[in-house]
Amino acid sequence: GTTLKAAAERSGRYFGAAMGADRLSDSGFLTIANREFDMMTAVNEMKPDATEPQRGQFNFTNGDRIYNWAVQHGMRVRGHTLAWHAQQPWFWGSLSGSALRQAMIDHINGVMGHYKGKLAYWDVVNEAFAEDGSRRNSNLQQTGNDWIEVAFRTARNADPSVKLCYNDYNIENWSYGKTQGVYRMIQDFKSRGVPIDCVGLQTHFTGGSSLPSNFQTTLSSFAALGVDVALTEVDVTNSSTTQYAGLTQACMNVPRCVGITTWGIRDSDSWRGSENPLLFDRNSNPKPAYTSVLNALNAA
Ligand code: G3I
Numbered sequence: 001g002t003t004l005k006a007a008a009e010r011s012g013r014y015f016g017a018a019m020g021a022d023r024l025s026d027s028g029f030l031t032i033a034n035r036e037f038d039m040m041t042a043v044n045e046m047k048p049d050a051t052e053p054q055r056g057q058f059n060f061t062n063g064d065r066i067y068n069w070a071v072q073h074g075m076r077v078r079g080h081t082l083a084w085h086a087q088q089p090w091f092w093g094s095l096s097g098s099a100l101r102q103a104m105i106d107h108i109n110g111v112m113g114h115y116k117g118k119l120a121y122w123d124v125v126n127e128a129f130a131e132d133g134s135r136r137n138s139n140l141q142q143t144g145n146d147w148i149e150v151a152f153r154t155a156r157n158a159d160p161s162v163k164l165c166y167n168d169y170n171i172e173n174w175s176y177g178k179t180q181g182v183y184r185m186i187q188d189f190k191s192r193g194v195p196i197d198c199v200g201l202q203t204h205f206t207g208g209s210s211l212p213s214n215f216q217t218t219l220s221s222f223a224a225l226g227v228d229v230a231l232t233e234v235d236v237t238n239s240s241t242t243q244y245a246g247l248t249q250a251c252m253n254v255p256r257c258v259g260i261t262t263w264g265i266r267d268s269d270s271w272r273g274s275e276n277p278l279l280f281d282r283n284s285n286p287k288p289a290y291t292s293v294l295n296a297l298n299a300a
Pocket of ligand 1: 043044086087126169202233271
């Protein structure tokens with residue numbers, strides 16, 4: 001394949017990017033997106049604060065603009081995200097206990113109802129673990145330890161057609177406490193029949209030239225539990241070519257690693273822009289890391 005998506009599609013995988021609605025008027029961005037990518041994620045527009053600005057009053061304007069552009073250009077869409085400690089609707093801040101739990105359930109039903117049958121994946125729950133592998137303390141966690149499984153059961157009922165993912169960062173290193181905490185939750189969900197289809201590893205890498213230890217082992221270990229895995233928000237400090245090649249090869253080596261998404265397209269799109277972490281430079285030219293990813297996709 002001569003593009004990221006063509007190379008990924010050779011093995012039935014996708015290659016995705018993330019965009020904000022402000023990029024819909026950026027012809028440089030749109031040209032590369034249309035040429036290279038076959039999956040799109042909204043960086044902020046489908047998050048809880050964006051989609052439910054007032055209780056029970058949903059706003060899908062910008063989420064729909066991104067969705068429509070992507071679909072019109074032959075892409076699929078990952079939904080991001082439904083339940084998270086950050087970017088919550090303001091009114092969640094004055095709720096707790098069963099009232100907050102119900103607001104979460106209502107939010108999932110409202111947003112998933114709108115996108116029913118349209119999305120490939122939903123990040124149902126985002127970043128719910130602390131670095132040591134315990135649950136992150138948050139207002140949602142304080143509604144009871146079962147909040148995550150309630151979110152997934154609600155999601156399955158709201159749209160049985162979309163794959164339901166748990167998504168987190170710093171779960172790439174197999175030896176790390178947080179990775180093990182998430183692994184045990186997925187194992188528990190699978191053993192008890194809690195609906196979950198995939199784990200998203202955000203893959204925000206910093207520094208060095210080697211991957212976090214046993215990255216491929218992490219992917220294959222999650223997959224062995226009976227879920228798909230995906231690299232959902234990839235960026236790498238200074239676009240280390242060895243790390244980009246390595247993370248791509250790791251995904252290619254694991255049959256249930258279904259795709260890779262970078263968190264933006266050009267360095268100027270990135271939340272870590274000063275670290276130049278993406279595959280295209282500020283002039284829309286592919287960087288050496290682009291070639292290393294393309295070669296790794298084509299080698300599989
Ligand atoms: O839209 C307002 C604008 O009106 C205002 O003038 C400006 C001033 O700061 O802020 C703008 O909102 C910002 C928004 O991005 C849109 O650019 C927020 O402040 C800023 O906090 C927000 O950052 C987003 C961040 O999530 C928030 O948690 C990033 O764009 C987004 O890339 C980032 O994405 C997260 C994933 O969802 C989860 N994993 C980590 C990843 C990176 O942090």
